Amino acid sequence: MDPIKRFFRKGTFAYKSTFAVMSLQQYLMVNLGAPLMQMLCFTLVANYVYGSQNITTWFIGNAVVLTYFNAIFGVGTHLSAEKSFGTLKLLIASPSNGFNLLLPRTLLHIFDGILTIFIGLIIGALFFDFHLPIEAWLSFGVVLLAASFSAMAFGLIIASIGLASRDLNLILNVVSMSLLGLTGANFPISRLPEFIQPISQMMPLTRSITLCRALYEGTPLSENTHLLLGEIGLGVIFMIIGTSLFKILTKKSIQSGVLEFF
Numbered sequence: 611m612d613p614i615k616r617f618f619r620k621g622t623f624a625y626k627s628t629f630a631v632m633s634l635q636q637y638l639m640v641n642l643g644a645p646l647m648q649m650l651c652f653t654l655v656a657n658y659v660y661g662s663q664n665i666t667t668w669f670i671g672n673a674v675v676l677t678y679f680n681a682i683f684g685v686g687t688h689l690s691a692e693k694s695f696g697t698l699k700l701l702i703a704s705p706s707n708g709f710n711l712l713l714p715r716t717l718l719h720i721f722d723g724i725l726t727i728f729i730g731l732i733i734g735a736l737f738f739d740f741h742l743p744i745e746a747w748l749s750f751g752v753v754l755l756a757a758s759f760s761a762m763a764f765g766l767i768i769a770s771i772g773l774a775s776r777d778l779n780l781i782l783n784v785v786s787m788s789l790l791g792l793t794g795a796n797f798p799i800s801r802l803p804e805f806i807q808p809i810s811q812m813m814p815l816t817r818s819i820t821l822c823r824a825l826y827e828g829t830p831l832s833e834n835t836h837l838l839l840g841e842i843g844l845g846v847i848f849m850i851i852g853t854s855l856f857k858i859l860t861k862k863s864i865q866s867g868v869l870e871f872f
Contacts, residue, residue, distance in 0.1 A: 621717030628684055628691070642726060645679040648672075649730050652796050653738060669738045670826055671795035671819045673730040674754070677723030677761045678789045678815065682782050684719045685765030689856070690772045698773075702860045712769075712853055716762035723758040724751075742826060749831035750822065756838055757818030760845035764814045766852030773859050794819050814848065817841040 629637050649672045656668035692698040701711055734740035742750060768785060772778040790796055792809060793816045799807055810816050817837040824834055831838065 617714050618717065620714035624688065624715040625718035625722075628688060641679070641722065642729065645676045645726055646730055646733065649676055650733070652790070653734075656796060665738055666734070666740055666826065667823055668796065669734045669740060670822050671793075673727055673734060674757055674819045674822050675789060675793060675795040675815055676726045676730050677754075677758045678786060679726065680719040680723040680758075681761035681765035681814070682768060682786050682789075684722070685716050685762050686768035686772065686782060686785075687778065688715050689769040690778050693773065702863065712766050712856060713849070716759075716766065719765070720755070720758045720762050723761065724754050727754055727758075740826075743828075746825050746828075750825055752831070753818050753821045753825065753838060753841075756841045756845070757815055760814040760818070760841050760848065763845040763848035763852060767848055767855060770852050770855035770859060773856075789813065789815060792816075812844075814841070814844060817844075 629641070632640065649669075652672045653665065653669045656672075657665045660668060689698065692701060704711065731740060731742075768781060771781060775781060792799075792802070792806065793813055794810065795815070799810045799816070802810065817840050821831070821834055821837050821841075825831065
């Protein structure tokens with residue numbers, strides 16, 4: 611089989627396995643309903659706190675951060691699901707390296723995250739006066755692709771950590787709330803304590819939110835290329851860390867004779 615076809619086939623199977631037990635209605639509510647309702651909630655809270663003049667700025671932040679749902683609750687739970695279903699041992703015994711095992715599992719979640727954001731933007735155009743010039747949509751799409759890639763790569767780290775944790779839900783909720791609060795989506799980074807601001811710059815989506823707001827205000831992407839490259843570079847680093855963690859944990863499990871950890 612052609613390697614590219616095999617790559618996409620792995621990604622398709624991994625995505626289907628995440629939502630196979632759901633009906634179409636459940637899938638739409640979990641994958642679209644919940645994140646979009648959260649976006650509306652936080653945007654309306656921002657409208658109350660900051661006033662209607664700045665609502666579009668905070669709407670953009672909450673729209674871009676929507677992709678964390680796929681990253682945290684999709685990619686981030688995948689390996690734990692493999693452990694629960696008893697198929698993790700097959701992955702560990704596979705001759706494929708960690709990169710080939712994990713990267714396809716982020717593939718469809720990346721595009722799913724972008725689709726969720728675009729649906730959120732349509733809602734913004736209807737209710738929050740969001741209007742982006744036609745010539746800026748291509749740049750906007752590039753930024754969203756980088757944002758989704760970075761978020762999904764971050765999800766791989768969560769997935770690997772979840773293998774050695776007895777309470778993955780606690781990790782998922784802490785990380786998801788951190789992304790909402792520290793990326794600039796709902797609170798200005800400049801107003802955060804100084805020792806927390808560097809943490810914001812190390813998190814996915816922070817640069818993408820800044821870029822999308824700049825594009826909305828008319829700043830061309832060429833003037834902020836460093837932010838785009840920073841987001842992509844951060845995603846690559848997250849991918850390497852997530853893959854390395856998976857290798858370390860699988861090696862430890864083999865040495866200790868406990869293939870499925872806890």
